[in-house]
Amino acid sequence: MGTAEAYAACRAIAKREAKNFYWAFRVLPRHKSDAMCAVYAFMRRADDISDDESKTVEARRAEMADWKSAWRASRDGVVDQDAVFIALGDTQRRFGIPDTLLEELVAGTTMDLEPGQSAASGVQTYPTFEDLYRYCYLVASVVGLVCIRIFGYSDLRAEKLAEETGVAFQLTNILRDVKEDVERGRVYLPMDMLDEFGVTVEELRALAAGRAMTERERGMLATLAIRAEKYYVGAGKLIPLLDRDSRAAMWVLATIYHKLLARIAARKMDVFGERVSVPTATKLAIFARGAAMAAWYRVTG
Secondary structure, X not given: OOHHHHHHHHHHHHHHHOOHHHHHHOOOOHHHHHHHHHHHHHHHHHHHHHHOOOOOHHHHHHHXXXXXXXXXXXXXXXXXXXXXXXXHHHHHHHHOOOHHHHHHHHHHHHHOOOOOEOOOOOOEOOOOHHHHHHHHHHHHHHHHHHHHHHHOEOOOHHHHHHHHHHHHHHHHHHHHOHHHHHHOOEOOOOHHHHHXXXXXXXXXXXXXXXXXXXXXXXXXXXXXXXXHHHHHHHHHHHHHHEOHHHHHHHHHHHHHHHHHHHHHHHOOOOOOOOXXXXXXXXXXXXXXXXXXXXXXXXXXX
């Protein structure tokens, strides 16, 4: 399989699955857009293996181990016809993406296959916000650190800002998905925060089953939203540090995610009813502005 064919396969995956990410990819120059599609397809495959609940955890661990072995072998020069590995390898060489970052990304996915269990509740939990931050770093900040290597930057401050932006995005995802995660036996809200507000895992299960939220529970989720807002400040500072041809893409991505957080807040943190999302019309408006920004950056050099 040739490189162009491999990138085309990754683009098809991104177009089908990426949702928020693909809007940002579309305002990048083609070679950077291709690279982002390759990284996304790699992330998607790791997530799909981890999240396939039609298989036992043991079966998913074994499949993940086999997939990682095949990926590492492809890095070492073993011929492999996997389109994602071919495109990702080319992307790594073009943009200087170290293996260590991608290994960290996969490690974050693997955390969901080897959860720490709470003896009292029997669900995957994170004791403190610091523990949750580490998870967010592995599954989201590392993605940001990969992305800025594709986007281009020279100021090293961009790395910490990309880390914080990734945490903002992941906290937004966590808030949106509280109900679905509880139903799957996962609680990403830090246990010390639940304790502070006197909320138990059993109460989260009751909320997921349809019980009305209390002001105390809304306040707990608002506390996490406030943390996310603080990290979104990093996104605004990051954009001017990126290469000009990539700033619009980062703006589109950050704006869509920030809009999602705003919609959750507008619902008074009710994430247990209808799933919160950003309407397609809003995304189209953001994309149109991002495309105009990208064109202006090209014209002004």
